């Protein structure tokens with residue numbers, strides 16, 4: 311192996327692509343053809359019923375409701391939990407934009423909490439500081455599939471009588487102390503968008519153990535209809551947010567493959583963690599006690615001072631040249647243009663001073679430390695994972711050996 315970094319003309323560690331995602335299987339093809347030929351394509355489809363039964367069972371929940379996206383599933387859950395115009399909803403400041411936009415779409419005000427730097431998940435202490443008389447829901451996100459600190463969050467929920475909607479968009483099959491995430495609170499949402507561990511291109515679901523909550527969700531996702539009402543009888547301002555039967559057909563076989571993928575992802579994550587634990591300057595993320603991640607995305611922390619001030623972007627460039635794409639992921643959401651402009655379009659948060667927020671862990675993680683691999687990096691063979699490890703080792707040791715060479719690098 312050429313020991314020079316590829317960024318300086320050496321041989322890259324990896325030139326092959328990583329496994330393709332989503333994976334097309336015969337079971338998926340057969341399931342789709344069967345639905346097209348023998349089933350309804352929308353309302354009344356047995357594929358949708360079967361998906362809901364199987365997904366609820368897999369997630370240890372009483373109920374599942376198939377939705378057309380994770381974003382809409384959050385909006386529906388907020389409405390069904392009783393959030394009204396002007397209410398506040400506490401969410402992490404480090405998450406995908408949809409967690410926040412669903413709150414805005416519900417005419418409510420997102421209140422951003424800080425995260426725990428070691429897990430990347432919402433910090434319960436920060437939640438506690440932000441609770442006001444207007445707080446009407448809290449959305450913990452199981453970031454990258456790693457369960458948030460739900461025992462402390464449920465304790466806050468009970469003490470303040472505030473419902474919890476879990477954003478488990480990335481956490482299919484993840485669990486906390488033998489319970490699957492998603493129905494630990496009032497309800498939880500999942501996404502089946504292309505990159506997710508279960509994919510239908512687009513799609514979402516809400517799970518819950520609460521019958522009246524899921525019935526209200528049903529109304530919001532189905533034009534305001536009620537379960538046993540007339541077809542043209544509408545009780546609330548809902549919309550058509552239903553999942554297509556074809557998406558359900560694509561997802562059903564993946565409920566079985568998720569289980570084997572879960573172990574594969576876990577094995578590869580452990581190999582990466584073990585390797586990173588031997589490299590000063592890269593820190594694997596921690597899991598909460600009793601937490602079992604779905605390992606949707608592998609994340610770790612880049613500690614700049616261990617690399618004599620060499621910036622994370624330089625590290626990304628060097629990794630990319632070695633054939634392993636790493637990237638920074640999300641920004642602190644309160645810095646998104648959506649929240650820094652005082653738009654007339656969103657009067658319900660026009661008086662909120664998002665510009666004044668500074669959550670130090672979120673900013674440290676998002677702006678300096680977070681290193682993300684792609685989700686398909688965790689479904690490879692041992693050789694694939696070893697290539698990732700070798701690329702990390704090669705880049706880390708080269709920077710440590712001669713940091714000055716990297717400090718002056720013109721990107």
Ligand SMILES: Cc1ncc(COP(=O)(O)O)c(C=O)c1O
Pocket residue numbers: 379380381382405406408409451477479480500501502503512513514
């Ligand atoms: C944490 C999180 N929440 C919500 C969503 C929204 O899901 P969707 O893209 O299906 O609307 C996503 C998906 O990208 C996500 O990663």
